[in-house]
Amino acid sequence: MTSNKVLLRVENLVKHFPIKKGVLIQKQVGAVRAVDGVSFNIFEGETLGLVGESGCGKSTTGRAILQLHRPTSGSVFFGDKDLVALKGEELRHMRRKMQMIFQDPYASLNPRMTVGEIVGEPMIIHETHKGKEVQDRVEHLLKLVGLNAAFANRYPHEFSGGQRQRIGVARALALEPSLIVCDEPISALDVSVQAQVVNLLEDLQEQLGLTYLFIAHDLSMVRHISDRVAVMYLGVIAELTTRDELYNNPLHPYTQALLSAVPIPDPLAEEKRQRIILQGDVPSPINPPSGCHFRTRCPLATTICAEAKPEFREVSPGHFVACHLV
C-alpha cells in the first residue's frame, strides 16, 4: 500500500536532445526540448500515472529517471543518492533497484535468446545468483507472472503479445527492484488481453510491494491503475494530483480538454457529455511557445500566458498545477 515515504524525488529534470548540422565539423544548431523541467515525488508502494499525448516527453522522462538517457540537468534522488551524479559501478549497482517494462513486446525481447536466458540474464550480469539458482529463480518468476515454468526453453516468437509482455515483466522482476517504470506496457496489445496484463501488474504490486511509474496515453487505464496522476504537455507537467481529484476536479485547461476528449464506452453517458475540442496541433518541442507551453491551444489564454512561464505550485494539499489562471 502507499506510504508517505518518498522513494524517488525528481527535481527540475531537463533533457534536451541536440540537433546538429554539418558533416565533419558538427555544430549544435538547436535542441529538441523533450523534457523541460519536471519535478515530482513517487511514494513507496504507489502507482504514479504519467499521461500525455505522443511527443509530450513522458517516455523520455521515464528513461531519464533510469539514466537510460543522461539528463541535461536536474536531479533524480533515489533514497538519498542522486542518480544523475552517479557513474560507473555505483550507478550499475543502483540499476538493480529500478527496472523497466517496455512498450513493444515484439521488439524488446532478443529473438535469439530463450525465455530462460532472457529472464536469467539480469541475475548473471549483476551476479546475484549462480548456476542452478538462476534456473530455479527463472522458473519461480515465470510462475509468478502466470506462465508455465517449462516455457524457459522456448523462444520469444512462440508466444503471443500478451505472453511476451509477461516475459518482459518477469525479466523486470528478476533483480527484485523496488521501482518499475512501465512505458506503455499495454498499448501494443489487443483490448481483451490488456486487462490480463493490467491485472497481473496489480497483483504483483500487492504481493511484492512494488512502486510503479506507469506511462500511458490511455487516460481510462491510467485512472484505473494509478494512485496519483501527472499530466504532461510539451515537456512540462501541467497538473499532478490524486486520481480522483484529477478526474473530478481538473484545474488545468489542458487536463479538462484531455479528459473531455476521451470517449466513454456508454452511449447514454456520451449523449450528455460536453466536449472541449482543442484547436490545432501540439507545437514542436524544438521551438516551444514562450511562457506557458499550452497557450497556443488554450481557450482561456491571456497576455500573461505568453509573457511568463507559470509556476508549478500546490493549490490545495497534494494538488499541483502549472497555470496562471488557477
Next chain:
Amino acid sequence: MAEILNVQGLETQFRTREGTVHAVNGVSFSLKEGETLGIVGESGCGKSVTVMSMLRLIPSPPGKVVAGSAMYQGKDLLKATDEEIRHIRGSQISMVFQDPMTSFNPVLTIGRQVAEPLEIHSAVSRQQAYDRAAEMLAMVGIPNAKDRLNDYPHQFSGGMRQRVMIAMSLICTPQILIADEPTTALDVTIQAQIVDLVKRLRDELGMAIIWITHDLGIIAGLADRVAVMYGGFIIEHAPVKELYTNPTHPYTMGLLGSLPRLDVSGRKRLTSIEGIPPVLLEAPHFCPFAPRCKYAVDRCWNENPGDFNVGPDHTAACWVDTKTGRER
C-alpha cells in the same frame, strides 16, 4: 429509411504457406441511408477484410471472396465488372484508411490527390476540380486551403493529413463513407477533432457511414448500430444503446468488462478474457469464442451457432442464453 447496402453471407479466405486463413466466415449486415454502422473487433477479427471484400480491394491471390453478395443500388458489387466497380469506388462509396502517414502518395501535391477522384468520376476541368478541392479542404478545417493545395503530404501533421483524407473521400459526395480505424494513429485530442468533424459532415451531407474500430468508446458516441466481430463472424449486432446496456454475447460482455471507464472511480478489478484471439487456420465448424468462453457447453464445440434474436433488432450468435446460463 431506405436500405442502400445489403451484404449477405460474405466469406473471404486467404491462401498462405501455413494453410487457408478463414478471415471472414459468412458476414451479413445492411446499411440504411444516412445511418452510421460501427463494426467493432480486435485485430485479426476480419473487420477490415469485410469492407475490403465488399469494395473488391482484396489482393487476389492470395485472397479470395468465396461466397456472398453485396447489393448496392440493385447491383451485386461482388459480381460487378471491374469497370462498374471503378465507377462506384471513390465516387459513390469511398474509404478513409487508418494510417494518414502512408495512405498518400508522397510525391504528388495534396491538391492533385484531393482533386483526383473528381477528375476521374465527373466531367470537370482540372481547374474546376482544384477549386472544388480547395472548398473541400476548407470544409474539413484546413486553414488557408487554397494556398495549401500545392503542398506535399509531409508538410501536414497527422491530424491534418487525416482531414485531407476525409476531404478526398468526400469530394464526389458519396452515399457511403467507409472509415477504417481513421483515428487509431492519432492522439486523443486530435481524435476528438476528427470525430467531431465527421459528425458535422454527416449532418451536412447526409451520407451513411461504416466506421471500423477496436475502440468501443468511440463507437458509443458515434454509431446508430453496432456489429461486434470475432474470428470472422459478426457475433452480436444491435442498436447502440441496446448493445451497451444489454450485451448478450459472452465476448461482448467480456470486452465491455475489460475496459476501464474514465467516469468510474476506484480500482475495481477488470474482468479479463483469458486466452488469446483465434488464428483462423481451421475451417470454422464450432464457435470461434468457445476456447475462451466461460459459458461454453458441449454444443459450442461441435456446431457453429447461428444468429438468435435476443431483443428488439438485436441478434447474438451464441448457443447459451447468458442471462439464465441455459442452452437455447
